Amino acid sequence: xxxxxxxxxxxxxxxxxxxxxxxxxxxxxxxxxxxxxxxxxxxxxxxxxxxxxxxxxxxxxxxxxxxxxxxxxxxxxxxxxxxxxxxxxxxxxxxxxxxxxxxxxxxxxxxxxxxxxxxxxxxxxxxxxxxxxxxxxxxxxxxxxxxxxxxxxxxxxxxxxxxxxxxxxxxxxxxxxxxxxxxxxxxxxxxxxxxxxxxxxxxxxxxxxxxxxxxxxxxxxxxxxxxxxxxxxxxxxxxxxxxxxxxxxxxxxxxxxxxxxxxxxxxxxxxxxxxxxxxxxxxxxxxxxxxxxxxxxxxxxxxxxxxxxxxxxxxxxxxxxxxxxxxxxxxxxxxxxxxxxxxxxxxxxxxxxxxxxxxxxxxxxxxxxxxxxxxxxxxxxxxxxxxxxxxxxxxxxxxxxxxxxxxxxxxxxxxxxxxxxxxxxxxxxxxxxxxxxxxxxxxxxxxxxxxxxxxxxxxxxxxxxxxxxxxxxxxxxxxxxxxxxxxxxxxxxxxxxxxxxxxxxxxxxxxxxxxxxxx
Numbered sequence: 037x038x039x040x041x042x043x044x045x046x047x048x049x050x051x052x053x054x055x056x057x058x059x060x061x062x063x064x065x066x067x068x069x070x071x072x073x074x075x076x077x078x079x080x081x082x083x084x085x086x087x088x089x090x091x092x093x094x095x096x097x098x099x100x101x102x103x104x105x106x107x108x109x110x111x112x113x114x115x116x117x118x119x120x121x122x123x124x125x126x127x128x129x130x131x132x133x134x135x136x137x138x139x140x141x142x143x144x145x146x147x148x149x150x151x152x153x154x155x156x157x158x159x160x161x162x163x164x165x166x167x168x169x170x171x172x173x174x175x176x177x178x179x180x181x182x183x184x185x186x187x188x189x190x191x192x193x194x195x196x197x198x199x200x201x202x203x204x205x206x207x208x209x210x211x212x213x214x215x216x217x218x219x220x221x222x223x224x225x226x227x228x229x230x231x232x233x234x235x236x237x238x239x240x241x242x243x244x245x246x247x248x249x250x251x252x253x254x255x256x257x258x259x260x261x262x263x264x265x266x267x268x269x270x271x272x273x274x275x276x277x278x279x280x281x282x283x284x285x286x287x288x289x290x291x292x293x294x295x296x297x298x299x300x301x302x303x304x305x306x307x308x309x310x311x312x313x314x315x316x317x318x319x320x321x322x323x324x325x326x327x328x329x330x331x332x333x334x335x336x337x338x339x340x341x342x343x344x345x346x347x348x349x350x351x352x353x354x355x356x357x358x359x360x361x362x363x364x365x366x367x368x369x370x371x372x373x374x375x376x377x378x379x380x381x382x383x384x385x386x387x388x389x390x391x392x393x394x395x396x397x398x399x400x401x402x403x404x405x406x407x408x409x410x411x412x413x414x415x416x417x418x419x420x421x422x423x424x425x426x427x428x429x430x431x432x433x434x435x436x437x438x439x440x441x442x443x444x445x446x447x448x449x450x451x452x453x454x455x456x457x458x459x460x461x462x463x464x465x466x467x468x469x470x471x472x473x474x475x476x477x478x479x480x481x482x483x484x485x486x487x488x489x490x491x492x493x494x495x496x497x498x499x500x501x502x503x504x505x506x507x508x509x510x511x512x513x514x515x516x517x518x519x520x521x522x523x524x525x526x527x528x529x530x531x532x533x534x535x536x537x538x539x540x541x542x543x544x545x546x547x548x549x550x551x552x553x554x555x
Contacts, residue, residue, distance in 0.1 A: 037094065037098050037101075037103065037104065037107065037114060038114070038115065039093065040092065040093070040094075040114060040116065040147050041116070041147065041148050041149075042114075042116030042117060042118070042145040042146060042147060042148070043146055043148045043154070044116075044117075044118040044145045044146050045146060045259075045263055046067070046068065046120070046122075046143070046146065046156075046259075046263075047068060047070075047118045047120055049255075049259055050067040050068065050255060050256060050259055051065060051066050051067055051252055051255065052066055052067070052068060052069070052070065052120075053066040053068065053069035053070070053123070053166070054066070055069070055166075056069075056070050057166075058071060058164060058165070058166065059166065060164075060166055060167070060168055060169060060170075061166050062135055063123045063135070063137070063166055063167070064247070064249070065249055065252055066123055066252070067122065067123055067240070067252065067255075067256055068120040068121060068122045068123060068143075069120060069121050069123065069165065069166045069167075070118075070119065070120050071119055071120060071121045071142055071165045071166065072113070072119055072142075073109075073110025073111075073113075073119060073142050073159055073162035073163050074110060074162065074163025074164065074173065075109075075110060075111040076109050076110065076111060076206035076207060076208050076225070076227070077206065077207040077208050078205075078206070078207025078208075079105040079106060079108075079109030079111060079204050079205070079206060079207065079227075080105060080204065080205045080207065081099070081100070081104065081105050081202065081203075081204055082181075082184075082202075082203040082204060082205050082226065082506065082511045082514060083184060083202070083203045083511060083514045083515055083518060084099050084201060084202045084203070085188050085199065085200055085201060085202075085518070087188075087191075087199075088188075088199045088200065088201045088231055089201060091149060091153065091155060091199075091231070092147055092149060092155060092157075092201065092231070093149055093150050099202070104202070105204055108159065108201065108202045108204055108227065108229045109159075109162075109204045109206060109227050110142070110159055110162035110163060110227060113144070114144075116145060117144045117145040117157075118144075118145050119142050119143065119144055119145070120142070120143050121137060121138035121139075121141065121142055121143070121165035121166065121167055122137060122138045122141075122143065122235065122236075122240065123135065123137045123167065123240075123243060124136055124137055124138075124237055124239035124240040124242070124243050124307055125137075125239045125242045125243035125246060125307065126237070126238070126239035126242060126243075126305050126306040126307025126308075127239075127242070127305060127306040127307075127355070127358050128305040128306075128307070129305065129336075129337070129340075129342055130342060130354075132246065133305075133307075134243075134246070135167070135243060136167065136239060136243075136307050137165070137166070137167025138165055138167055139164075139165060139167045139168040139169055139171055139173060140160060140161055140162070140163075140164075140165070140168060140171060140172075140173040140174065140175060141158050141159065141160045141162075141165075141230075141235075142158065142159045142162045142163070142165065143156055143157070143158045143235065144157040144158065144159060145157060153233075154233055154263070155231050155232065155233060156231065156232055156233065156234060156235055157201070157229060157230075157231060158229070158230045158231070158232075158235055159227050159228070159229055159230075160175055160180070160183065160227065160228045160229075160230055161173070161174050161175025161180060161206075161225065161226060161227040161228065162227055172210065174206075174208075174210045174225050175210070175225065175226060175227065175228070176210050176212055176223040176224065176225055176226065177205060177223065177224040177225065177226040177503070177506055177507060178223065178503045178507070178547070179319070180203055180226035180227065180228045181203065181226070181499065181502055181503045181506055181514055182318060182321075182499050182503070183200065183228050183230075183318040184200045184202075184203040184228050184514075184518075185200075185494055185499055185502065185514065185517055185518060185521065186318045186321060186494050186499070187199050187200035187228075187230065187318060188200055188518060188521060188522070189493070189494040189518075189521035189524070190299070190315055192521055192522050192523070192524055193293075193297050193490055193493070193524050194293065195290070195293040195294065195297060195299065195315060196286070196289070196290050196293065196312075196313055196314045196315060197314050197315040197316075198230050198231065198232040198235070198310070198314050198315065198316050199230065199231040199232065200228055200229065200230055200231065201229040201230075201231050202228070202229045203226060203227075203228055203514070204226060204227050204228075204229075205224060205225070205226050206224075206225040206226060206227060207225075208224075208225045209222035209223060209224060209225060210222070210223055210224075210225040211223075214546070214552060223507075224507060232310075232312070232314060232316070233264060233312060234260070234263070234264045234310075234311065234312055235310075235316070236256075236260055236264070236310070236311045236312075237306070237307050237308065237309055237310060237311060237316065238306040238307070238309040238311065238355060238356075238358065238359040238362075239305075239306050239307035239309075240256060240311070241253060241256060241257065241359060241362045241363060242306060242358060242359070242362040244256065244362075245361070245362035245363070245364075245365060246362070250365050250366075253362070253363075253365065253366065254366055257276065257279075257363065257366055258272075260279075260311060261275055261276070261279045264311070264312060265279055265282065268282070273367075273372075276363075276366060276367060276372070277367075277372035277375070277376070280359075280360070280363065280372065280373060280376040281372075281375060281376040281379050283311055283313065283356070283359070283376070284356055284376040284377060284379050284380035284383070285313075285379055285380070285383045286312060286313025287309070287313050287352050287355075287356060287380060288349075288352070288379075288380045288381075288383035288384035288387060289313065289383065289384075289387050290313045290314070290315065290352075291348055291349045291352045291384055292349075292384055292387035292388045292390075292391050293391070294315075294348055295345075295348065295349065295388065295391075296391040296392075296394075296395065296488065297323070297424075297490060297493060298323050298324035298327075298345070298423045298424060298493065299315075299321065299322075299323055299324075299493075300321060300322050300323070300324065300331065300332060300333055300343070300344070300345045300348070301315070301321055301343065301348065302319060302320040302321045302322060302332060302333045302334040302337070302343055302551070303317070303319050303320060303334055303336075303337070303343060304343045304348065304351045304352070304355065306355045306358050306359070309352070309355050309359075319334075319551075320333050320334040320335070320336070320550070320551035320552060321333060321551075322495075322496050322550075322551070323424070323493045323494065323495050323496065324345055324423045324424075325422055325423070325424075325448075325495065325537065325538040326416075326417075326420045326421060326422055326423075326448050326538075327413060327416035327417050327421055327422070327423045327426075328345065328417055329344065329345050329346025329347075329413065329417070330344050330345070330346065331344060331345050332344045332345070332550075333496065333549075333550050333551055334550065334551065334552075335550045335551065335552045336552065338550065349384055349388075352380070353377065353380055353381070356376070356377055356380055357377060360373040360374075360376065360377060389401045389405075389406070391488060392405070392406075392409055393405070394484055394485065394487070394488035395427050395485065395488045395489055396409070396430070396467070396485070397430075397431060397471065397476075397481035397482065397484050397485040398470070398471075398474065399474055399476060400474075405470070408463075408466065408467065408470070411463060412463055412467075415456060415459055415460055415463055418452070418456050419447065419449075419452045419453060419455070419456035419457075419459075419460060420447065420448040420449045420452045421443075421446050421447055421448070422445075422446040422447075422448065422537045422538075424489070424490065424491075424493050424495075425443075425445050425446040425535070425537055426443055426446040427485070427488075427489040428486075428489045428490070428491050428535075429442050429443050429445065429446060430442075430443065430485065430489070431481070431482040431485035431486055431489070432482075433464065433468065435468045435471045435472055435478070436468075436472070438461075438464045438465060438467070438468040439461070439464075440453075440457060440460060440461060440464065445536075445537065446537070448537060448538075486525060487525060489525075490524040490525055491524060491525060491526070491527060491528075491535050492520050492521060492523075492524045492528070492531075492534050492535055493521075493524065494517070494521055495538060496542070496547065496548045496549070496551070497538055497539065497542035497545075497548040498517060498534060499517070499547075500542070500545070500547045500548050501513060501517075502514045502517045503547065517534070520534045
């Protein structure tokens with residue numbers, strides 16, 4: 037690992053907190069605080085991503101060495117690393133929350149690979165920072181398994197995301213009140229190493245605007261454009277307008293992908309929105325099982341369902357509006373910011389329609405097709421139909437004689453299938469006629485659909501099965517689940533379990549139905 041080359045521009049070019057003390061405080065006029073990870077008792081490698089290791093020029097021998105576990109659990113720091121925690125704020129559930137910051141995430145540094153790619157390494161669960169508020173800066177194994185697996189699963193689904201290099205058990209216990217019911221319990225701890233070109237969030241900019249620290253806001257914006265968007269050129273005003281427009285475009289594409297695969301983030305606060313348009317901060321996320329646009333996996337959001345599945349594109353637009361408000365002092369005019377927000381709407385519409393066409397195997401997508409999709413979604417909700425299985429198996433229907441038989445496995449309730457079967461058959465007949473009108477070869481259509489509709493997604497109950505085994509010291513299911521999720525669009529004989537609909541035992545079980553923000 038000594039061959040890793042660090043070029044830590046964030047700490048070199050941006051203002052630092054002059055106070056190196058670890059105590060919790062309000063950090064003024066600084067983008068970060070220097071902090072060291074807190075060592076753990078007995079670090080043990082649980083799982084790792086070979087693709088991410090390759091991005092960092094790490095070989096299997098590097099990863100399996102005892103030193104690797106020491107470094108990526110936070111017990112040792114490599115030459116060139118410059119650990120820090122970032123200062124940021126955010127809107128949480130629609131309300132300004134003030135300073136938040138990296139309360140349990142510690143950035144180790146920026147690696148520049150042999151291919152010239154810049155990648156930040158960040159440990160989640162590596163101990164307290166000045167932003168930890170009342171927390172201990174640690175993470176439990178259950179949330180770490182979920183973060184590690186989902187980071188990689190999303191990448192292989194083709195969804196923009198931060199990545200995960202490693203998952204390491206700490207040999208220590210962490211006390212958490214999982215249900216927020218006043219009964220905390222000790223759980224095994226873990227540390228995840230997250231990897232991304234940048235971990236800068238909307239909230240990094242919001243905090244300085246809210247405090248009127250406009251000199252720091254300008255430095256951060258110029259730094260972000262120069263480091264993370266180096267292809268943007270022109271005058272300062274032109275560069276900033278182009279940058280905001282690209283942030284909006286990336287966010288729009290991300291939302292279209294989330295909706296395509298049925299992913300629900302669960303906590304779309306502005307401090308959980310990546311400036312690069314990546315999925316970031318895997319907390320109480322979930323995948324749609326039975327189709328329901330109003331479903332949220334987050335118990336904290338159960339009352340208002342602000343971050344429900346079908347509302348995510350609107351929330352992203354609202355979050356971008358908050359970013360625009362924060363950046364306004366650097367623009368001095370609303371027009372370029374409004375242009376970016378308008379661009380979000382246009383790009384989301386284009387990308388959403390394109391992805392829906394792919395899911396349905398259509399060469400084109402009209403307003404009539406959108407009405408067709410809307411009608412289908414309502415029927416899937418009423419009939420309690422599994423989203424992933426339905427769209428995957430829809431490619432198998434006979435367009436000349438369509439029946440619901442290929443879709444049988446997608447139904448959770450035989451009674452609801454019987455009640456709504458006639459309506460679904462009528463929809464299927466109309467859809468088949470639409471396909472016949474295009475006249476495309478069946479193999480071509482199926483290939484298009486299979487590339488857009490995964491066979492395997494990281495359903496909450498699958499993650500929970502891996503967690504249950506890991507908490508007993510058996511990490512094999514974590515590894516096997518990762519292997520399945522590496523090829524989500526390919527049929528994998530012998531792994532049908534991973535493609536099944538949610539079992540009844542998981543319908544209301546904590547960790548499978550809804551989750552808290554507790555980690």
